[in-house]
Amino acid sequence: MKAWRFYAFNDLRLDDVPVPTCLAGHVVVEPLVVQPSVTEAQLACGIPTLAYDRIKRRLETEAPLQLFGHEFCARIVETGSGVNRFRVGDRVAARAKLPCQHCALCESGRSALCRRGPVIGFDLPGCFSELALLPEIALVKVDDSISDSEAACLQSLSDSVAAVETADIQIGDTVAIFGQGSMGLECLQIARVSGAGRVITVDVRDEACAMSKQLGADHALNANTCDAVATIRDLTEDIGADVVFECAGGSVKQGLAGSRTLTQAIDAVRSGGKVIGVSWFGGPLEVHIDTLRERSLRYLFPDISTPQHLEHTVRLVASGRVSLAPTITHVLPGIESVPKAFEITANKGRYQAINPAQVKMRG
Ligand SMILES: [Zn+2]
Numbered sequence: 001m002k003a004w005r006f007y008a009f010n011d012l013r014l015d016d017v018p019v020p021t022c023l024a025g026h027v028v029v030e031p032l033v034v035q036p037s038v039t040e041a042q043l044a045c046g047i048p049t050l051a052y053d054r055i056k057r058r059l060e061t062e063a064p065l066q067l068f069g070h071e072f073c074a075r076i077v078e079t080g081s082g083v084n085r086f087r088v089g090d091r092v093a094a095r096a097k098l099p100c101q102h103c104a105l106c107e108s109g110r111s112a113l114c115r116r117g118p119v120i121g122f123d124l125p126g127c128f129s130e131l132a133l134l135p136e137i138a139l140v141k142v143d144d145s146i147s148d149s150e151a152a153c154l155q156s157l158s159d160s161v162a163a164v165e166t167a168d169i170q171i172g173d174t175v176a177i178f179g180q181g182s183m184g185l186e187c188l189q190i191a192r193v194s195g196a197g198r199v200i201t202v203d204v205r206d207e208a209c210a211m212s213k214q215l216g217a218d219h220a221l222n223a224n225t226c227d228a229v230a231t232i233r234d235l236t237e238d239i240g241a242d243v244v245f246e247c248a249g250g251s252v253k254q255g256l257a258g259s260r261t262l263t264q265a266i267d268a269v270r271s272g273g274k275v276i277g278v279s280w281f282g283g284p285l286e287v288h289i290d291t292l293r294e295r296s297l298r299y300l301f302p303d304i305s306t307p308q309h310l311e312h313t314v315r316l317v318a319s320g321r322v323s324l325a326p327t328i329t330h331v332l333p334g335i336e337s338v339p340k341a342f343e344i345t346a347n348k349g350r351y352q353a354i355n356p357a358q359v360k361m362r363g
Pocket residue numbers: 099100101102103104105106107111114115116117
């Protein structure tokens with residue numbers, strides 16, 4: 001079968017590789033729609049972000065290597081022994097970070113806290129191939145009312161559901177969100193259906209602000225044309241927002257905000273409020289920690305998504321409470337388009353993309 005393999009950073013080739021053999025507790029799937037995550041698209045170019053050292057080491061010692069491809073919709077073509085939740089023909093999506101199933105946390109029913117298990121696309125091959133072998137515990141069945149393209153966004157959406165759950169929004173809370181890329185837009189929509197009274201979003205791209213307004217932001221601020229922190233404080237009688245999601249930080253070269261939006265998030269949240277750190281920064285940061293201490297701020301990081309989060313995403317999309325289709329701006333035909341999808345996703349601003357670029361694997 002054909003599969004994309006990395007030989008090094010920036011060196012991706014479409015190779016012939018053996019068809020995967022189905023294992024117990026696993027399924028073999030035919031990927032239908034796959035998108036690189038923003039993290040994967042940056043790692044593919046060798047830009048430091050989440051898991052950079054791990055991927056670099058694997059490339060140096062194991063290349064050529066099937067990497068990435070955890071955001072997908074796929075159809076099951078074979079089920080291994082012991083698989084009872086799925087049948088051949090089912091469409092599935094996945095969560096990426098899996099529990100090891102052996103450690104003391106996993107064995108005491110706290111597998112969501114386990115960090116020893118594999119990550120699809122990082123430790124296990126993902127779906128940039130004609131067929132892929134996946135563990136049953138990663139998967140959720142996709143409702144018939146959800147398109148293949150929408151289903152490819154469910155992994156990211158389940159991480160956003162976990163982030164909003166971590167925020168523990170109280171009914172009527174004012175929520176601010178820095179960054180209106182795919183996860184920022186997801187947090188916006190999930191916050192709205194999770195009790196937020198008012199949602200104020202911030203981005204620097206006109207197309208992202210327009211999308212944010214369309215998907216329900218009460219105020220969509222363009223930080224290039226206004227002082228976002230001052231505006232949020234004005235809108236909250238100079239108190240600040242109860243909860244702030246920081247979804248814009250990261251590599252400036254790729255159009256992300258560096259650490260500037262983290263500082264802004266801290267300035268825009270009320271005393272005793274919560275900043276939810278969704279971004280990855282790729283290295284150490286300077287933060288004025290005494291400000292957090294003085295104002296009793298909570299800087300929280302999202303839990304990893306569980307099967308319950310993933311199942312909730314299916315309900316959110318199937319019921320129309322979360323809308324993904326308008327954010328899908330680029331869909332490319334055929335497995336040969338995968339490198340182009342990485343290029344667009346790593347440089348979304350330049351291509352006016354909102355969601356990562358998707359690939360319809362069969363054209
Ligand atoms: Zn474990």
